[in-house]
Structures are given as C-alpha cells and as structure tokens.
Amino acid sequence: MCGIIGIVRASDMPVPGRDVGLAMNDAIVHRGPDDGGIFRSDDALLGMRRLAIIDVAGGQQPVGSDDGRVQLVFNGEIYNYRTLRAELSALGHTFRSASDTEVILRAYLQWGEGAIARLEGMFGLAIWDGRHHRLVLARDRLGKKPLFLWQTPHYLAFASEMKSLLAIPGFSRRIDTSVFGAFFAFGYVPTPRSIFQDVVKLPPGHYAVFESGRLRYQKYWDLDFQPAFRGSESDAREELAAVLDKAVSDRLVADVPFGAFLSGGLDSSVVVALMARHLSQPVRTFSIGFREARYSELSDARRVAQHLGTDHHEQVVEPDATTLVEQLVWHLDEPFADSSALPTFLVSQLAARQVKMVLSGDGGDEAFAGYDRYLRFLALDRLGPLRSVLALGLDGVGRLLPGMRGFRLRRIAQRLRVPFPDSYLSGVALSRPEQIRQILADDAASTHPYTALHGLFAADDRRPVLDRIVDADIRSYLLDDILVKLDRMSMAASIEGRAPLLDHRVVEFAVRLPPSMRVRGGRGKHLLREVARRWLPSDILDKPKQGFAIPLSEWLRGPLGQMAADLFGSRAFRERGWLQPGNVDGLLQAHRAGTADHGETLWQVLCMELWARRFVDAARA
Known part of the structure; x- marks a missing residue:
C-alpha cells in the first residue's frame, strides 16, 4: 500500500526537478x-511513498x-500476483523481487x-x-484506490491524494462552485469531478493513456447485472459461500501482522468468521464505541469476538471532536461530510x-x-398512485404537530411528491433541495x-427498481463516500484496509441474484x-441494523456548535461568497x-469552511 505521484511533460517545458517530486511525496508520507x-x-517524474506489506525487503518503488x-509506481495490492508471476515465468520473464509490483511491470511488458x-x-x-x-x-474495478489527474498545456500530473498536486509550482486552485449543490446533497463531490476546476478523478474500471499531449480513457471493466442467476436458493447459498471464502482467503496474503475491523454487524462478522477458518492463530479484531450507548456496538462486537475466539481489542472513545474534524479535513482532500469518517x-x-x-466489512x-x-x-414505490394522497395527509398532520415530529412528517411528504429518480x-x-438553495450563494444554487x-x-x-438504485449507489455512494472514507482514514493511520465483500466476483454474483434473494x-441481505x-449464531445475525454513526446532532448542540458559531460568524466565512451567512446562522440557531x-x-x-481555511486561505497566506 502506497501513495503515488508523477508529472509527464506535454511540451518543450522541462519536467520539474526532484525537489518537486519530494514535496509531492512528503504531502502523503502517511500513506x-x-x-x-x-x-x-x-x-517524466514519478514518485511513491511505501507502506510495506508484501516483500518488505525487496518491494521498493519505482521499479x-x-x-x-x-x-512503474503502484498503490494497492494485487491478489492474483502469484498466478500471474507463474504465467510470466513460463513465458521467459525473470524476476528480481517477490513483490506484486514487479509482476505488474512485467505483465505490462508482456501484454501492454x-x-x-x-489484475485482480x-x-x-x-x-x-x-x-x-x-x-x-x-x-x-470498483475504485478502492484513488487517482487524481491535473492536465495543463505543458504537463499531465497525477497523485493518489489531491494535496500532492498542490506542491506543483503553478497549480491552479480555481474552485468549481458548480459542485457545491451535489456536495450539500450527498456529502461528497461525485466522480469524475473534483472541488478544483482543473482536477479530475480517474473513473473506476478505467485506464488512461497520455501520449503526444493527448489523454484518452478506456473502460476495461463494467459491473453487469446480467446474466441473472437462474439456480435454486440452495445453489445460490453454496456458490456464495465459495466466492466469499475465496475473497477472504485471497486477502490474507501479507508479510506483516494483520487483523480486522469488527463492528458486530453482519458484514464484518462474516469477514472475521471466514478469516478464522483460514488462520491457525486467533484473528486480531478491533472495535470502538462512544460513551453514548445508542451509538456504540461494542457489546455486539464483543459477542462476535467471543463466539469466534478472536484476540479482541476495544476502546470507548470520548474524542475531542473540534480537533479531530480539522485532522479529517486535511486527510480527506476535498469537502467530505460523512461523519462516520x-x-x-x-x-x-x-x-x-x-x-x-x-480486513473490513x-x-x-x-x-x-x-x-x-x-x-x-x-415500500413507497409499491404505493403507486396512492403516494400523492398519502403525501397530502402527512403534510397536514406534520403542520399540526410541533417540533421534530412535525418536521420529519413534512419531509416524508415532500419525498412522496417527487418523481423517480429524485424520489x-x-x-x-x-x-x-430547498434547504440547499437557501444556504448557497445565487451562482452556485442555479x-x-x-x-x-x-x-x-x-x-x-x-x-427491477432495486437493481437500478443499487447500481447507482455502487457508482456514486460506494465510490465517492464509503471507499474514500476507508482509504483516507486507514491511510491516515498508516495501515492498509482490504474489503473482501468488494471483490469484483462477489459483487457480480450478488447483483445478479433475483431481488427476492x-x-x-x-x-x-437475505442470502448473505x-x-x-x-458460521455465526442467530442472535448475531438477526439483530437490527445499526450504522457506524456518531452523536452528530448532540455534538452540534455542544462543543461543535460553539466551533460552528465561531467559524460562521467570522469575517472570512462571511466574505467568501459561497454561502448565505444569514441563512446558515438561522439553521444553527434553530x-x-x-x-x-x-x-x-x-x-x-x-x-466545507474548515476545508476552505486549510486548502484555500492557507495557500493565499
């Protein structure tokens, strides 16, 4: 696991010196x-920072x-590298190391x-x-590892994290205010765009070739929901068990100590159960919880750990949220608002x-x-024409009820009135949307x-509508939220995170199942x-779902609320011109x-404001 950077020239202007490469590397030393x-x-200028997982002694890069x-510079892990290495050796290639990185290089030399x-x-x-x-x-294929691109008439630059690009002399920090609406709707900037006008994200399942000053994209994989699974549910259970087991076992290749995140939920519990089947020593598992009981799954994680006999480590945290949020902003590169980060x-x-x-779930x-x-x-989709009638009733009741109960009913009524896919x-x-328009400045709210x-x-x-919304989530929420969170937060702590349930064969199998499975x-998750x-007892499998959440609303009525009041009342915030400060103040007061x-x-x-202070105001200063 690493971070990679590079610059390739497209004109007669020389490539920047090694000092620029070192500065780009230094920005991602945590990776x-x-x-x-x-x-x-x-x-060309290429660089990398390495977290040594496979072939610790011999896997240096660039190779x-x-x-x-x-x-070649490479960030990630290739799980079928041993198979590819054997095939390449049979074709006459000689290897100088035992790393998966060299396998990629020689695969390119053989097959272009x-x-x-x-690569898997x-x-x-x-x-x-x-x-x-x-x-x-x-x-x-699914975008687990990031890659940002910045193209100018003179260069194409790339990096695992956008902060490396900021170290390039002349980097343009022009803000793309047209993505603000999407950010406030979903909490992230959707691929391929970024917060900077001139930076894009390479889409998952793609490669790009830069040659003679031109950049072309090529899709090499796409998630296909066909052919649909036609076997019995018993057949499906056997096939799923096998594909899950292989996905986990493939990810147990490492030359360093490893473990698993364990929340006590179904997904992480399945991953740990399968790890335990393959390892001779207890799996090391890690869980955290908050002092507020309804935001803590420690008891569930502890129960799974006891059942599977793991070497379990847990911690109840009372974080200094005001300090942590500033750390998160630095590591996340763009405005990013999934608080479970x-x-x-x-x-x-x-x-x-x-x-x-x-390994994670x-x-x-x-x-x-x-x-x-x-x-x-x-459930709402099954209502059909009755949606408008129900919306009218809920809206009326919501206007009569005080406080949060009425507020929530009116929100449901609003949702019932809009067509698909906005529904x-x-x-x-x-x-x-109306709240976003209320807080955005006019040019960003259009x-x-x-x-x-x-x-x-x-x-x-x-x-089927289930396939349509799942497909959209995989291409948006999973890509730009869940995977960003796992990559940036694990890398911030200098550890590698692997997600067996996102093995492309597991995902392909799952989405081809009929909705009833x-x-x-x-x-x-019926079939899963x-x-x-x-592998797991019913009391673990049948408990209600609980997300990896924090007491966000409560914190914003406490220390985070004061931090927000100070920031939103500052001159910098009021003069930035992105938002409408008076309307933001009204939301905070309410x-x-x-x-x-x-x-x-x-x-x-x-x-967003903390991001602007770190990546925009600091640069101007």
Missing part, C-alpha cells in the same frame, strides 16, 4: 512511512524494466495495456513507457498500534441490498443538487444472512435551540 522513491528523466526505459484487465485487486498505478513516450494510468479514523488508529493491514450493504433506505423506497435520491440526500447523479439513471432502463421479509448461519434537526447540513457547512 507510506516505510520508504520512498523518485524517478526522473527528461520527460524499472531491465533497460530502465519503463518505470491488456495487462490491466488481468485494488490499485491505482502509473507506468511511464519511455520507449513510446507514453504514460498509462489505471484504477481498480471520524469513528473509522479512530478505529484505524486503534488497529495501527498492533497491525499494518486490516465494507461493501455488503450495496451489493446485497442491506440499507434500510432500499426497504423504505421499495430515491431524496432519501439518500443529507440536505433537502443547478438542482441532484442533477450530478441523474446520469446514473437511464430513462430506458427496464431492470436479496430482500425478503422486510429485510435486506442465510449463508452466514453456517438546531441549537432544539426546534429542528439540521445536524447533517451544519456538519457539511462546517466541513
């Missing part, structure tokens, strides 16, 4: 505290071909761009082919005291339709905040839960008084 390296030629004309589709794992990589003056960039960071810090790699909710919002939307997106969104995701819902799509009896009964719950929206404003 690779074990080692670093720089390659520079007349045409070059025998003649030095092809150079076709090598990328042969998580990766962001760059290959400078000096023989043809060509740069090849690639990202894994905070507990993910804390559990990563806990694990980092003992291990350098962890991320991805199960998307692939196996586990989110409660899927169930709520399916689904309104259940995903953190803030309502576009409907859901527009950024409308392209995920083709009008002629005849698939994913959602049944008012619950999601049934398979898990082989929230602190307890007459409404604006916790998510206020958190978004807070994250």
Whole structure:
C-alpha cells in the first residue's frame, strides 16, 4: 500500500526537478512511512511513498524494466500476483523481487495495456513507457484506490491524494462552485469531478493513456447485472459461500501482522468468521464505541469476538471532536461530510498500534441490498398512485404537530411528491433541495443538487427498481463516500484496509441474484444472512441494523456548535461568497435551540469552511 505521484511533460517545458517530486511525496508520507522513491528523466517524474506489506525487503518503488526505459509506481495490492508471476515465468520473464509490483511491470511488458484487465485487486498505478513516450494510468474495478489527474498545456500530473498536486509550482486552485449543490446533497463531490476546476478523478474500471499531449480513457471493466442467476436458493447459498471464502482467503496474503475491523454487524462478522477458518492463530479484531450507548456496538462486537475466539481489542472513545474534524479535513482532500469518517479514523488508529493491514466489512450493504433506505423506497414505490394522497395527509398532520415530529412528517411528504429518480435520491440526500438553495450563494444554487447523479439513471432502463438504485449507489455512494472514507482514514493511520465483500466476483454474483434473494421479509441481505448461519449464531445475525454513526446532532448542540458559531460568524466565512451567512446562522440557531434537526447540513457547512481555511486561505497566506 502506497501513495503515488508523477508529472509527464506535454511540451518543450522541462519536467520539474526532484525537489518537486519530494514535496509531492512528503504531502502523503502517511500513506507510506516505510520508504520512498523518485524517478526522473527528461520527460517524466514519478514518485511513491511505501507502506510495506508484501516483500518488505525487496518491494521498493519505482521499479524499472531491465533497460530502465519503463518505470512503474503502484498503490494497492494485487491478489492474483502469484498466478500471474507463474504465467510470466513460463513465458521467459525473470524476476528480481517477490513483490506484486514487479509482476505488474512485467505483465505490462508482456501484454501492454491488456495487462490491466488481468489484475485482480485494488490499485491505482502509473507506468511511464519511455520507449513510446507514453504514460498509462489505471484504477481498480470498483475504485478502492484513488487517482487524481491535473492536465495543463505543458504537463499531465497525477497523485493518489489531491494535496500532492498542490506542491506543483503553478497549480491552479480555481474552485468549481458548480459542485457545491451535489456536495450539500450527498456529502461528497461525485466522480469524475473534483472541488478544483482543473482536477479530475480517474473513473473506476478505467485506464488512461497520455501520449503526444493527448489523454484518452478506456473502460476495461463494467459491473453487469446480467446474466441473472437462474439456480435454486440452495445453489445460490453454496456458490456464495465459495466466492466469499475465496475473497477472504485471497486477502490474507501479507508479510506483516494483520487483523480486522469488527463492528458486530453482519458484514464484518462474516469477514472475521471466514478469516478464522483460514488462520491457525486467533484473528486480531478491533472495535470502538462512544460513551453514548445508542451509538456504540461494542457489546455486539464483543459477542462476535467471543463466539469466534478472536484476540479482541476495544476502546470507548470520548474524542475531542473540534480537533479531530480539522485532522479529517486535511486527510480527506476535498469537502467530505460523512461523519462516520471520524469513528473509522479512530478505529484505524486503534488497529495501527498492533497491525499494518486490516480486513473490513465494507461493501455488503450495496451489493446485497442491506440499507434500510432500499426497504423504505421499495415500500413507497409499491404505493403507486396512492403516494400523492398519502403525501397530502402527512403534510397536514406534520403542520399540526410541533417540533421534530412535525418536521420529519413534512419531509416524508415532500419525498412522496417527487418523481423517480429524485424520489430515491431524496432519501439518500443529507440536505433537502430547498434547504440547499437557501444556504448557497445565487451562482452556485442555479443547478438542482441532484442533477450530478441523474446520469446514473437511464430513462430506458427496464431492470427491477432495486437493481437500478443499487447500481447507482455502487457508482456514486460506494465510490465517492464509503471507499474514500476507508482509504483516507486507514491511510491516515498508516495501515492498509482490504474489503473482501468488494471483490469484483462477489459483487457480480450478488447483483445478479433475483431481488427476492436479496430482500425478503422486510429485510435486506437475505442470502448473505442465510449463508452466514453456517458460521455465526442467530442472535448475531438477526439483530437490527445499526450504522457506524456518531452523536452528530448532540455534538452540534455542544462543543461543535460553539466551533460552528465561531467559524460562521467570522469575517472570512462571511466574505467568501459561497454561502448565505444569514441563512446558515438561522439553521444553527434553530438546531441549537432544539426546534429542528439540521445536524447533517451544519456538519457539511462546517466541513466545507474548515476545508476552505486549510486548502484555500492557507495557500493565499
């Protein structure tokens, strides 16, 4: 696991010196505290920071071909590298190390761009082919590892984290205010765009080739919901058990101590149960909880740990939220408002005291339709024409009820009135469109905040509605929220996070199941839960779902509320011109008084303002 950087020239202007490469590397030293390296030629500058997981002694980067004309930097892990190495050895390739990095290089030398589709794992990589003056960039199928690109008339630059690009002389920090609506709707900036006008994210399942000053994109994988699974449920259980077991066993290859995050929920419990089947020593598991009982799953995690006999480590945290949020802003690169990044960071810090790699349960909710919002939307969708009647009734009752009860009923009524896909997106969104328009400055409020995701819902799509919303979530929420959170927070603690439930074969199998094998009896993850009964007791599997949440609304009526008041009342905030300060003040006052719950929206404003101070104001200073 590493962080990678690079610059390739597109004109007669020389490539920046090694000092720029070192500064770009220094910005992401947390991603690779074990080692670093720089390659520079007349045409290209490549660098990396390394977290040594496989071939600790021999896996240094950049790694070059025998003649030095092809150079590779790579972030991630390739789980089928031993199979590829054997195939390449049979073709006459000789290896100097035992690393998966060198396997990628020699696969490229053998198969060219076709090598990328042969890689199974998580990766962001760059290959400078000096023989043809060509740069090849690639990202894994589901987007577990990030890759940012900045193109100018003179250069193409790339980095695992956008903060590395800021170290390049002349980097443009022009803000793209048109993404503000999407950020306040969903809590992230959707791929391929970024908060900066001139920076894009390489889409997952793609590689890009930069040659003769031109950049072309090529898709090498796409998630296909066909062919649909046609076997019996018994057949499905056997096939799922096998594909899960392989996904976990593939991710147990490491030359350093490793463990697992354990929340006590279904997904992480399944991962730990399968790890235990393959390891001769107890699995090291890590859990955190908050003092507020309803935000803590420690008792559930403890029960799973006892059942599986893990070497369990837990901690009740009372974090200094005002300090932590500033740390998160630095590591997340862009405005990012999923508050569960905070507990993910804390559990990563806990694990980092003992291990350098962890397995997590991320991805199960998307692939196996586990989110409660899927169930709520399916229930609303079944109402058909009755939706408008119900909306009228709920709105009327909501106006009669005081406080939060009436507020929530009116929100449900609003959702019932809008057509698909906004009827689904309104259940995903953190803030309502009218509230977003209320706080955004006029130029940023002109576009409907859901527009950024409308392209995920083709009008002629005849698939079941469950498949349509799951597909959209995998291409948006999973990609730009869940995977960003896992990558940045684990890397912030200098540990590697692996997600077996996001093995592309697991995801492909899950989304091809009929909806009845994913959602049944008012619950999601039906088939996954049934398979898990082989390894876990019913009291663990049948408990209500609980997210990895923090007491956000309560904190914003406490210390975070005061921090927000200070920031929102500052001259910098009022003169920035992005938001309408008076309306933001009104939301904060209503929230602190307890007459409404604006916790998510206020958190978004807070994250954006702290980001602006760190990445915009600091640069100007």
